[in-house]
Amino acid sequence: MTAAANLLSDPFNLVITGVGGQGNVLASRVLGSMLTQKGYSVTIGETFGASQRGGSVMSHLRISSKGTWSPQIPKGRAHVVVSLEPTEALRVLYEYGNPDVYVLCNTRPVHSIAVISGQFKYPEQDELRQWIRDLSAKAWFLEATGAAMAMGNAIFANIMMIGALSAADILPVDKDTFKDAVSNMMAADKVSVNCDAFARGADMLLAEGISGA
Amino acid sequence: MSELIEGKPGQRYLLMGNQAIARGALEAGVSVAAGYPGTPSSEIIENLAKVADEANMYVEWSSNEKVAAEVAAAASFAGLRSLCVMKQNGVNVASDFLLHLVGGGTRGGMVIVPCDDPGALSSINEGESRHFARMLEIPLLEPGDFQEAKDMVKWAFELSEQIGNLVMLRSVTRLSHASGSVKLGALPENRPRARFRHGGFVLDPQEGAVTSAPVAYKHVLQQEKLEKAESLFEDCPFNTYTGPENPELLVITSSACNLYCREAIEILGVSDRAGLLKLGTTWPLPKKLIRTHLENCSKVLVVEEVIPFLEENLKVLAAELAMEIGPRTIFAKRDKTIPSVGEMNPDYVIAALVKIFDLSYEAAPADYVEKAGLCVMAGAPGRDLTFCPGCPHRASYWTLHNVLALDNRDGFICGDIGCYSLGMRETGYYALKTMHAMGSGTGLASGFGKLDQFGMDQPIVAVSGDSTFFHSVIPALVNAVHYNADITLVVFDNSGTAMTGFQPHPGLEVDAMGHDAPSIDIESVCRAVGAQTTVCDPFDMELTRDILLEKITGKNGVQVLIFKQSCALSPEKKGKPRYEMHLDENICIGENCGCNKLCTRVFKCPGLNWDEKNQHARIDEVICAGCGVCASVCPTGAITKKERA
Ligand code: SF4
Ligand code: SF4
Numbered sequence A: 001m002t003a004a005a006n007l008l009s010d011p012f013n014l015v016i017t018g019v020g021g022q023g024n025v026l027a028s029r030v031l032g033s034m035l036t037q038k039g040y041s042v043t044i045g046e047t048f049g050a051s052q053r054g055g056s057v058m059s060h061l062r063i064s065s066k067g068t069w070s071p072q073i074p075k076g077r078a079h080v081v082v083s084l085e086p087t088e089a090l091r092v093l094y095e096y097g098n099p100d101v102y103v104l105c106n107t108r109p110v111h112s113i114a115v116i117s118g119q120f121k122y123p124e125q126d127e128l129r130q131w132i133r134d135l136s137a138k139a140w141f142l143e144a145t146g147a148a149m150a151m152g153n154a155i156f157a158n159i160m161m162i163g164a165l166s167a168a169d170i171l172p173v174d175k176d177t178f179k180d181a182v183s184n185m186m187a188a189d190k191v192s193v194n195c196d197a198f199a200r201g202a203d204m205l206l207a208e209g210i211s212g213a
Numbered sequence B: 001m002s003e004l005i006e007g008k009p010g011q012r013y014l015l016m017g018n019q020a021i022a023r024g025a026l027e028a029g030v031s032v033a034a035g036y037p038g039t040p041s042s043e044i045i046e047n048l049a050k051v052a053d054e055a056n057m058y059v060e061w062s063s064n065e066k067v068a069a070e071v072a073a074a075a076s077f078a079g080l081r082s083l084c085v086m087k088q089n090g091v092n093v094a095s096d097f098l099l100h101l102v103g104g105g106t107r108g109g110m111v112i113v114p115c116d117d118p119g120a121l122s123s124i125n126e127g128e129s130r131h132f133a134r135m136l137e138i139p140l141l142e143p144g145d146f147q148e149a150k151d152m153v154k155w156a157f158e159l160s161e162q163i164g165n166l167v168m169l170r171s172v173t174r175l176s177h178a179s180g181s182v183k184l185g186a187l188p189e190n191r192p193r194a195r196f197r198h199g200g201f202v203l204d205p206q207e208g209a210v211t212s213a214p215v216a217y218k219h220v221l222q223q224e225k226l227e228k229a230e231s232l233f234e235d236c237p238f239n240t241y242t243g244p245e246n247p248e249l250l251v252i253t254s255s256a257c258n259l260y261c262r263e264a265i266e267i268l269g270v271s272d273r274a275g276l277l278k279l280g281t282t283w284p285l286p287k288k289l290i291r292t293h294l295e296n297c298s299k300v301l302v303v304e305e306v307i308p309f310l311e312e313n314l315k316v317l318a319a320e321l322a323m324e325i326g327p328r329t330i331f332a333k334r335d336k337t338i339p340s341v342g343e344m345n346p347d348y349v350i351a352a353l354v355k356i357f358d359l360s361y362e363a364a365p366a367d368y369v370e371k372a373g374l375c376v377m378a379g380a381p382g383r384d385l386t387f388c389p390g391c392p393h394r395a396s397y398w399t400l401h402n403v404l405a406l407d408n409r410d411g412f413i414c415g416d417i418g419c420y421s422l423g424m425r426e427t428g429y430y431a432l433k434t435m436h437a438m439g440s441g442t443g444l445a446s447g448f449g450k451l452d453q454f455g456m457d458q459p460i461v462a463v464s465g466d467s468t469f470f471h472s473v474i475p476a477l478v479n480a481v482h483y484n485a486d487i488t489l490v491v492f493d494n495s496g497t498a499m500t501g502f503q504p505h506p507g508l509e510v511d512a513m514g515h516d517a518p519s520i521d522i523e524s525v526c527r528a529v530g531a532q533t534t535v536c537d538p539f540d541m542e543l544t545r546d547i548l549l550e551k552i553t554g555k556n557g558v559q560v561l562i563f564k565q566s567c568a569l570s571p572e573k574k575g576k577p578r579y580e581m582h583l584d585e586n587i588c589i590g591e592n593c594g595c596n597k598l599c600t601r602v603f604k605c606p607g608l609n610w611d612e613k614n615q616h617a618r619i620d621e622v623i624c625a626g627c628g629v630c631a632s633v634c635p636t637g638a639i640t641k642k643e644r645a
Helices: A024-037 A086-096 A125-134 A144-150 A154-167 A175-185 A188-208 B017-027 B042-051 B065-077 B088-104 B130-136 B146-163 B215-233 B257-268 B287-295 B309-325 B346-357 B366-379 B392-407 B419-424 B440-448 B466-482 B522-528 B541-553 B598-603 B629-633
Strands: A012-019 A041-046 A056-064 A080-083 A102-106 A138-142 B012-016 B032-035 B058-061 B082-087 B110-116 B167-169 B179-183 B240-242 B249-253 B274-278 B281-283 B299-303 B329-331 B412-415 B432-435 B460-465 B488-493 B532-536 B559-564 B579-583 B608-611 B616-619 B639-643
Touching: A012 A024, A012 A086, A024 A041, A024 A056, A024 A154, A024 A175, A024 B012, A024 B179, A056 A086, A080 A086, A080 A154, A086 A102, A086 A125, A086 B366, A102 A154, A125 A138, A125 B366, A138 A154, A138 A188, A144 A154, A144 A188, A154 A175, A154 A188, A175 A188, B012 B017, B017 B042, B017 B110, B017 B146, B017 B179, B032 B042, B032 B065, B042 B058, B042 B082, B058 B065, B065 B082, B065 B088, B065 B110, B082 B088, B088 B110, B088 B130, B088 B215, B110 B146, B130 B167, B130 B281, B130 B309, B146 B167, B146 B179, B146 B215, B249 B257, B249 B287, B249 B309, B249 B346, B257 B274, B257 B299, B257 B346, B281 B309, B287 B309, B299 B309, B299 B346, B309 B329, B392 B412, B392 B419, B392 B460, B392 B488, B392 B541, B392 B629, B412 B419, B412 B440, B419 B432, B419 B460, B432 B440, B440 B460, B440 B466, B460 B466, B466 B488, B466 B522, B488 B522, B488 B541, B522 B532, B522 B559, B532 B541, B541 B559, B541 B629, B579 B616, B579 B629, B598 B608, B598 B629, B629 B639
Parallel strands: A012 A080, A080 A102, A102 A138, B032 B058, B032 B082, B082 B110, B110 B167, B249 B274, B249 B299, B299 B329, B412 B432, B412 B460, B460 B488, B488 B559, B532 B559
Antiparallel strands: A012 A056, A041 A056, A041 B179, B012 B179, B240 B274, B579 B639, B608 B616
């Protein structure tokens, strides 16, 4: 275990959000294990109830060198939001955002039944991006689901987003930490494809530029 | 997770609260664990079941919580340590047995772990279990973080053996389902041999018969046990204080609220004004300890969830002490300093402290919040829960809803809690009209079924899950048959306890530990009690519709219809779509078709989308699970299915 290096803030507060079924919980567990390995004390808060049934889901990660924090981030205090679905980013920013927050956003929409049935309209991509930019200090938009499907399964989008986060120079995690963490969590035959997804996510972020869009 | 048993003592691991509790039980050398699945408690038994063989344990998913408590108690009577686990509602079910159990006492250490769900994040009530500890007159422990969730379990077993009675350790969603860093302890080597001693003097607590009678004698003993626990609580290491010696305000809290209070004090920078007394032992309250703290401070804030349990018990103590130390001002729920319903978070504590200390605090700049609020309104359409793509319940409710409409006598469906509760919402076509405790749909239907005498002429349908059937539907079904109620019971048999993550139940050929087990066939049980029973596949929508229509139109006592189709997330189905789906854009003519977008506007499987630009439906290949049902829904035949190789 290496000693915890300095964090941009302590506790450092990160939200991973998305829609039930997108692999939110796995993403937060993987990132949490990576940071634990790095010597940080990590607290993760999540609710599982809606997790498989198409509801909005959120995991709160508190990363600290000081100890355990509340599993719920206090309002307005997120440092980073990783969103697996763009409209979910807005919902989280409303509660936990502030002018200094960074956002990493998967652009692929998941339509709720209110949209499917025609009661509401899903916003246009350009509009969505502009709102998210307005509500953040830096924002990256990645077509993670598309890239994941090209790899054979949309579910890898979650790991790609964690890969992207690792490239954004926000937290001290890289592909080696990732490999160690998933080797403990997944069957051996799944490790290499997840490592590919992680690396692909990192590349996608670097292609967008480290300073965001 | 193998860390649970392979993790090294002295090392830190990131554990979910429920894993920490499970590890605590292993470190305590628990031999038997039993429970019934229910969010947020399920991972405790699940994790123990996974390591049961290695740890030489017996672990089961019992058919309901009362049976779980009985199974665990048997182990205790035989001198072993045992654990029983359930969500808050389960304690209601188990309470009949528990009230008898605590009167007679336990032998091997026995701990009950209810996991409450403040805010009802995964429940349909936020009723809590702490008041049961007071009613049962047993000690109540509440861990205040993840490390304590592990450590206190071990302590709870020791306490149980010291007093000879059941101990309750209460968790909440934000501990059970949150994760934090936990330093592991050692695992014990040996386990005692099981033997139930019953040949000694009848009143001997270790050698005699076990019962709560004679009550007048045993109740006194029981209260002495509780007094002993209180004296042990006076210097329990899990009651901690941080803050100045004479604080302006004493914050008293327990459980996950501990973390909220700590953070609120830190954010507002008032650690020199407010002291935090975190109680790990919340019933009975350690009077001397409380007195020491009350003596030093005239104002108190109590932070807890959900009912004012700590508040009321503290007020009793404060009243008793008032003559000696003077009155105290207590801010809490009853004066609305803290909300009286729902779960807590750091912001509620911040708000309370801001009010008491007359501070000002802004979570985020007001203009930011306003802007974000407008964006959410304009850009984040609501996301109501839905059945999963490919879920059998969507097809089932589609048919149920349509058949009741066809029948046209204002029929209705009574149900209970499970994935199929979503039948109350849009995704289930609002077909479900009552929803209460497990099994209550059938009991209510049994009652409605006897109201024809008073002129009621609506068809009555009850629905139940397969796990629920074993949990509590059987007695209601027997009742309905015996009293010849005219009802139709539909059992949604999706081969597992889907809602909570696919735990096995008595209808399956495998048990919690993964061993082979004899399965109990729901159809045979229904037939054996005398109900006319038919099995069908809800994905075969036409046939299901015809059978259902016939069942509800006849007046023939209890009819059972078993809808057999496994959950879309079941291990045999997940990631393996049965059909390749195709939507012919030339046949789907959208708004111009008489169906008026039946598939998306009404059926609403998330695997379907409406393409506004081109005015036709689309299959979303990321989401569609390939169940093939929408092909039967589309009236024009635009959607077709092809069996995958
Ligand atoms: S978990 Fe299974 S039963 Fe529950 S909504 Fe999803 S598919 Fe249906
Ligand atoms: S086949 Fe049709 S009903 Fe089944 S999951 Fe796909 S879109 Fe939904």
